[in-house]
Amino acid sequence: MELSLRTLQNSVTGSRWLPWHAASVFGFLYLPIVTLIVYSFNGSGVGGFPPRDLTLAWYRLLFSDEAIWTSVLNSLLVAIAAVIISLGFGIPAALALDRANFPGKALFRRLVLLPLILPGIITGLSLLMLFREADIKLSLVTIALGHGTALISVATTEVFAGLQKLDRSQEEASLDLGANYWQTFRHVTLPNLRLSIIGAALLIFTLSMDEIAVSFFLIGRDNTLPLEIWGRLRRGITPEINAISSIIFVFSLFAILIWYRMRVASEVQPEIAGELLESLSQGD
Amino acid sequence: MFSRAYRAAITLPPLLWVVVFLLIPYALLFCFSFWAVSPAQSIVHSWTLDNYRELLRVNVYLQTLFRSMWIAARVMIFSLLLGYPLAYYLSFHAGSRKDLFYQLVVIPLWVSYLVRAYAWKSILGSDGVLNTLLQYVHLTQHPLDFLLYSPFAVVLTLTHIYTPFAFLPIYASLEHIPRPLVEASHDLGAPPFQTFWRVIFPLSIPGVAAGATFAFVLSLGDFLAPLLLGGPSGIMISNIVVSLFGAAYNWPLGAAISFCMMVLVVALLFMSERLEKKWSFR
Numbered sequence: 001m002e003l004s005l006r007t008l009q010n011s012v013t014g015s016r017w018l019p020w021h022a023a024s025v026f027g028f029l030y031l032p033i034v035t036l037i038v039y040s041f042n043g044s045g046v047g048g049f050p051p052r053d054l055t056l057a058w059y060r061l062l063f064s065d066e067a068i069w070t071s072v073l074n075s076l077l078v079a080i081a082a083v084i085i086s087l088g089f090g091i092p093a094a095l096a097l098d099r100a101n102f103p104g105k106a107l108f109r110r111l112v113l114l115p116l117i118l119p120g121i122i123t124g125l126s127l128l129m130l131f132r133e134a135d136i137k138l139s140l141v142t143i144a145l146g147h148g149t150a151l152i153s154v155a156t157t158e159v160f161a162g163l164q165k166l167d168r169s170q171e172e173a174s175l176d177l178g179a180n181y182w183q184t185f186r187h188v189t190l191p192n193l194r195l196s197i198i199g200a201a202l203l204i205f206t207l208s209m210d211e212i213a214v215s216f217f218l219i220g221r222d223n224t225l226p227l228e229i230w231g232r233l234r235r236g237i238t239p240e241i242n243a244i245s246s247i248i249f250v251f252s253l254f255a256i257l258i259w260y261r262m263r264v265a266s267e268v269q270p271e272i273a274g275e276l277l278e279s280l281s282q283g284d
Numbered sequence: 285m286f287s288r289a290y291r292a293a294i295t296l297p298p299l300l301w302v303v304v305f306l307l308i309p310y311a312l313l314f315c316f317s318f319w320a321v322s323p324a325q326s327i328v329h330s331w332t333l334d335n336y337r338e339l340l341r342v343n344v345y346l347q348t349l350f351r352s353m354w355i356a357a358r359v360m361i362f363s364l365l366l367g368y369p370l371a372y373y374l375s376f377h378a379g380s381r382k383d384l385f386y387q388l389v390v391i392p393l394w395v396s397y398l399v400r401a402y403a404w405k406s407i408l409g410s411d412g413v414l415n416t417l418l419q420y421v422h423l424t425q426h427p428l429d430f431l432l433y434s435p436f437a438v439v440l441t442l443t444h445i446y447t448p449f450a451f452l453p454i455y456a457s458l459e460h461i462p463r464p465l466v467e468a469s470h471d472l473g474a475p476p477f478q479t480f481w482r483v484i485f486p487l488s489i490p491g492v493a494a495g496a497t498f499a500f501v502l503s504l505g506d507f508l509a510p511l512l513l514g515g516p517s518g519i520m521i522s523n524i525v526v527s528l529f530g531a532a533y534n535w536p537l538g539a540a541i542s543f544c545m546m547v548l549v550v551a552l553l554f555m556s557e558r559l560e561k562k563w564s565f566r
Contacts, residue, residue, distance in 0.1 A: 018373040022385070025370045028444065029392045032403035035413055036395075039406065046406040049416040093298035100291040108299060111306055117498075117553060119505020121522045122546050125529065125538070126309035129316055149305040152298070181290045210396045212508060217529070226398050233402055233512060242406075245399040252394040256387075 033249070040242035058239040068244060071228035078144045078215075078224055079208040083201050085148025090155025091197070095189075097156070098163045113157075115150035120213025123150055128217040139220035146218050147208040154207065155200045162196030195262060202259055206252060313546070316539035325533055335540035345524065345541065352520040355439055356504040360450075362443040363499040364492065367450035371491075372484075375458035376466075386455070389448050397445060401509050404441045408432040408513070433515025441513055442503040449502065450495035457491025458484070490560040497556040501549050521545065 039046050043053025062068060096102070097109060115123045127146050131138060170192070174184040190197075212226040219227055225248075229241055317335055320328045339345050374385050392400070407413045410427040418424040430436060461484060469479040507522035514520070521541065528538030 015377060018369060018377055021369045022373045022378075025366045025447070026388060028366070029389070029447065032400050032407065032444065033392060033395055035407055036399065036403040039413075047409055047412040047416060049413055049420050089298040089301045092294040093302075095294040096291070096298060099286055100295045102291075102295050102299070108302065111302055112298075114306065114310075117501060118546065118549055119502065119522065121505050121507055121525060122313070122542050122549075123309075125525070125542055126313045127305070128529075129312040129535070129539070130305070130309040133312060145305065149301070152302070181287070181293075206394060210398070212398055216526075226396060229396075229398055229402075230508070233398075233405075237402065237406065241399075241402060245396060245402075248399075249395050253391070256391065256394060260387075 036242050037246045037249070040239050040246045042239055046237050046239055046242065058243045062240050062243045062247075065240065067223075068225070068228060068240075071223045071225045072244075074140055074222050075209050075225040078140055078147060079205045081144035082147035082151055082208040083204050085144065086151040086155045086204050087197065087201060089148075090152045090200070091159050091193075093152060093156045094159035094163060097160055113153045116153045120150075120211070121217075124214040124217035127214065131218070137220065138218055140222050140224075142218045142220065143215050143224060146214045147211055150211075150214055151204045151207060154204050155197075158196045158200035158203070159193055162193045166192050198262065199259060202255055206255065209248070310546075313539050313543055316536055317543045319536045319539075321534055321536060327535060335537045338537055339540055339544070345521075348519060348524055349521045349541075349544075351435075352504055352522075355435055355442070355518075355520060356500045358439045359442040359446060359503040360496050360500040362439065363447045363450035364454075364496055366443070366447045367495060368454055368488075368492065371451050371455035371458055374455060375461075376484075389451055393448050398508065400445060401441050401512050404437065404444065405432065405513055408437055408440075432513060433518065435514065435518045437513040437515075438509050438518045438520070441509045442506060445509075446499040446502055449498040453494035453498070454488060454491040457488045457494075461487045486563065489563040493556045493559040493563075497552060501552060504549070505545060 038051055040058055041054045041056070042048070042051045043055040043057065093108075093112060097105070102108075124146065127142070127149070128138075131142050136142065166189070171184055171188050174188045175181075179187070210226060211224075212230065215224050215227055216230075223231065225244075229244070232238075232241060316327075318331045318333070320330060320332055320334060322328045370389070374382055374389075378385050405412070408431040409415070410429060410432065412432065414431065415424070415427040418428070419426075465483055465487075466479060469483045470476075474482065504520075505522050507520060507526050510518045510520045510523055514523075522545075525538045525541050525545075528534045528541070
């Protein structure tokens with residue numbers, strides 16, 4: 001039974017003040033982002049109203065700033081490694097949760113989700129102690145291991161949600177027709193999960209690029225971008241930070257756009273961030 | 285349908301990885317909290333309760349923990365006050381613009397946490413956007429100095445960051461409410477507010493519990509926003525842990541505080557899960 005919107009609106013409360021509330025929440029959410037972008041063009045520094053002396057100088061400064069670009073490169077390497085690790089272990093983990101029974105399964109599931117819900121400092125410190133006790137030197141590798149581990153949860157949840165929608169008879173048919181498990185996985189299971197996997201990869205990549213709480217404790221000699229920014233913020237702020245952040249924001253927007261085009265084109269429409277939060281809140 | 289070997293192949297590698305890189309580290313945190321630091325600044329692997337005694341003995345630790353919980357509680361309340369009506373508006377009033385609005389809530393999540401905290405700093409500072417704007421329109425003569433380097437700035441920034449986290453599960457729970465229930469309530473003569481209070485709100489409690497937990501737990505452990513915007517009065521418990529792991533070099537005490545925080549968080553998650561189960565109609 002489908003209700004008309006009008007009937008529904010008449011039977012629920014708050015139609016007068018809710019739009020204003022919604023508009024102010026959006027204002028609140030976007031105020032810092034708009035400020036960030038506007039002041040990246042502000043000649044006289046961060047802050048000061050009205051913005052004046054519009055200029056591209058900060059972008060020019062940014063493009064010749066080697067330390068920033070080295071840290072961007074480091075972050076990209078870490079993010080790629082994190083995607084590989086978390087998909088490499090997260091996809092089998094999702095398959096295992098879907099179709100295998102083993103002792104400690106419930107605990108395993110909770111443990112995998114824990115790094116996303118626990119404050120990052122706890123996961124960061126715990127890994128720091130592991131690397132210390134194992135005598136492993138801190139470097140970009142330890143950061144990548146940290147990100148990869150903390151984000152397995154993202155891959156597992158997304159792929160698990162995809163598996164729930166998967167029609168298992170396709171895999172059965174493939175096995176019956178003589179394909180082995182690996183061939184079935186490669187040619188039947190994986191293509192069906194394509195969208196979930198790409199969505200998970202995008203999300204893991206972005207989360208890793210932005211991660212700071214875990215990296216903060218696992219940092220060696222080389223900075224990732226957030227840590228480079230952090231170091232500069234403590235020394236004083238210039239619109240150069242606004243400039244690099246605006247550029248990354250635009251890139252993220254493109255990533256979201258590509259993702260939505262793919263999502264619209266497919267029949268199953270996974271909702272990446274939403275599914276993740278929902279499964280976190282359902283516990284088991 | 286799946287053979288033993290297949291099941292072993294999909295189970296063992298992730299299981300092993302998670303044990304080595306999650307279970308053992310969390311267990312190490314627990315162990316560290318019972319170890320000690322020698323006068324020569326090295327970690328002694330002997331078991332003692334001293335760290336926990338220290339934690340209870342020195343006032344500043346518990347005080348800071350309670351202050352952090354108070355900051356987190358305010359962030360939770362404000363995120364719910366912003367997130368719930370927004371989710372309700374999207375779910376019941378927004379009509380065809382629902383999807384667009386949903387994306388508008390999610391997009392800020394793609395902007396770096398650090399960068400958004402920094403943007404607030406540039407807005408709230410004494411030469412910041414807000415103060416210069418207020419002086420520009422002659423509302424104030426001098427910069428308002430309570431805006432930055434205060435618990436207010438921390439609560440504001442964390443509310444900004446965690447409102448989408450509170451919104452998403454609430455929105456999901458509202459979307460799951462069968463619409464005929466709402467219509468039935470209307471047809472049976474309930475005025476709109478009663479429909480909300482007796483039908484919609486109880487069914488959305490699982491979402492509220494989840495959203496509230498996210499906002500509280502994630503802001504409780506934050507240490508970057510307080511460092512950037514909090515000033516001396518906005519210091520939170522994780523800042524103490526950071527200094528114990530840094531200059532103060534007392535890892536075992538830092539581990540003891542972290543472990544208490546972890547127990548607190550897991551207990552909260554457990555409670556919120558119970559609450560969600562109790563009110564869940566699925």
